[in-house]
Amino acid sequence: MLPGDLVGLQHDAGPGALLHCSPAPGHPGPQAPYLSANASSWLPHLPAQPEGTWACPACALRLLAATEQLTVLLGLRPNPGLRLPGRYEVRAEVGNGVSRHNLSCSFDVVSPVAGLPVIYPAPRDVRLYVPTNGSALVLQVDSGANATATARWPGGSVSARFENACPALVATFVPGCPWETNDTLFSVVALPWLSEGEHVMDVVVENSASRANLSLRVTAEEPICGLRATPSPEARVLQGVLVRYSPVVEAGSDMVFRWTINDKQSLTFQNVVFNVIYQSAAVFKLSLTASNHVSNVTVNYNVTVEWMNRMQGLRVSTVPAVLSPSAMLALTAGVLVDSAVEVAFLWTFGDGEQALHQFQPPYNESFSVPDPSVAQVLVEHNVTHTYAAPGEYVLTVLASNAFENRTQQVPVSVRAALPSVAVGVSDGVLVAGRPVTFYPHPLPSPGGVLYTWDFGDGSPVLTQSQPAANHTYASRGTYHVRLEVNNTVSGAAA
Incomplete structure (x- = not known):
């Protein structure tokens, strides 16, 4: 305090009953003036300077206690709180016989996070299946204004806010969005490319009032594309003949294959390889379906079955x-x-x-x-x-x-090429009128060889496939015997 400051004390102790001043120990200074008045009149008539007041020795004042009275504005009994979230303002008028004040304060009411199911994709055996090439989780809360969802997994995380409207992604698969009410909120958490296999994903939804946790087992599967059957069912098929078809895909994981003839449930078979014997000549519809948890692809073929044409x-x-x-x-x-x-x-x-x-x-x-x-x-x-x-x-x-x-x-x-040959004679001395045998020497390889003999006596030329030839000269004389050998590949003469 500074010299000349005024200290005012309001009390209900009665005149002269509150202060009994005595010199303060160790403070022999000048005396301080003070005055006393009723509450109804002292504030309006407080003089600017305490003139005409009597002096009193300086008082040593000590504040022993101070109390504050609290008033519960919303009721003493337990109350359910405010039903709707939003920004609220409370106004109060406080007064007594001396003064009156208008008080106000503003505050926000936030609904706590309540109810946290995953509505897309639909869980299957406590697992969520998503495609590897990117997908989304759609979360729903029954309440939780201004809430944010954060999904974390080893190697990544992503966040998204909650909105009032049912996401178009869900409405596409479930028309009407049966989860949508006045209080429900939705969040679409976009998932990036995930490696094929199982991932443990922790989801945290929180606002300024509360938070909720969810642990998910997410399995990423590769979507199916490029499905076809081999051999091509469009090729002609024979009646009564076993045909074996196999599926071929360009991409896809954890697939199940289904074969159906003429859209009949009784003629539907779940096998990878499909063996079939068509019993009648006709045109059949063959459908091949490949499916996993994230995709489903069907191709249709018209199979023409006919009788076989003979070779x-x-x-x-x-x-x-x-x-x-x-x-x-x-x-x-x-x-x-x-x-x-x-x-x-x-x-x-x-x-x-x-x-x-x-x-x-x-x-x-x-x-x-x-x-x-x-x-x-x-x-x-x-x-x-x-x-x-x-x-x-x-x-x-x-x-x-x-x-x-x-x-x-x-x-x-x-046939081999013929060697050079000479003419051999069975007898050293030839006698007229007696048969003699001529033969080639050396003897050519057999097979396809023709021998042409000219015995030089004017007799007909002899052509035969046997190498030896018999001849009888009718009269004495000197004769020139000629042999030609030929096997088409080559020839020789002697």
Whole structure:
């Protein structure tokens, strides 16, 4: 306090009953003036200067206690609080016989977070399934103004606020959004790309009043795309013949496959590989569905089932009449087969060697179709072979499948080049009228060799496949015997 300050004390102790001043110990200073008046009149008539008052020794005052009276504005009994969130203002008028004051204060009422289900995606066996390429969690709370949801998992986190309207994402899958009421709030927590597999995700929803926690087991699966069946069901199928289909996808995980014929539940099968025998000639609808927890894809095919066209027209390319050893023989075989049937070519060359090749439908555009009105293709196979040793061989071509076969045989003559030969005689002295045997020396390799003998006596020339020739000269004389040997590959003379 400073000199000249005025200290006012309001009391109800009666005149002269509150202060009894005595010199303050250790304060022998000047005396302080004071005055006393009734409450009803002293404040308006308080003089600017305490003049005309009597003096009193300085008083030593000590405040022993002070109290404050609290008034419960909203009632003494327990109350349910304010039903609606928002900003409120409380006004109060406080007064007594001396003064009166108007008081006010503002405060916000926030609803606590209550009820925290996940409404999308729908839980399955306490798990949530989301696609790996990005998805969202839709959370709902029954109350919780200005609440924010935060999802955390190893490697990432994301947050989103709650809104009043049902998200379009949910309304797309569940028209009408049955969860939407006047008090419910929704939050769409956008999830980024997640690696395939299981993730533990902790969700915290909080506002300034409270918070709620939720632990989720989220499994990320790769969506299915590029579904097709192989072999293509659009290819022609034969009645009574087993057909085996397999699914092929470009992407997808944890898939289940379902095959359905003509949209009939009784003809629906859940297998990866589908084996079927069509018992009648007709057009069937075949549906293949692949599904996992995050996607479902269906492809439809029209399957044409017909009778099989019989194999016909097996032919083999022209084979040279004679081959030399080590010469490469190029061969082609062709046959007409049903466009839905496989065919195998088995070559047997007669020298212990074989070659096998099989063709499977569907046949592409490289296979010719002689008659477009008939479901047959011309299948041809090329092969080469070399015979190591001279001889006579039988080449056999077998075209076959599970239902029928055709065979064709071709003779092959392999001959070596002939060596130089001379004429040999069985007797050292030839006698007129007596048979004598002539033969080549050395003896050529057998097989396809023709021997032409001219005995020089004017008798007819003898051509035969046997190397030895018998002849009888009618009269004495000197004769020139000529032999020509030929096997088509080469020739020799003596």
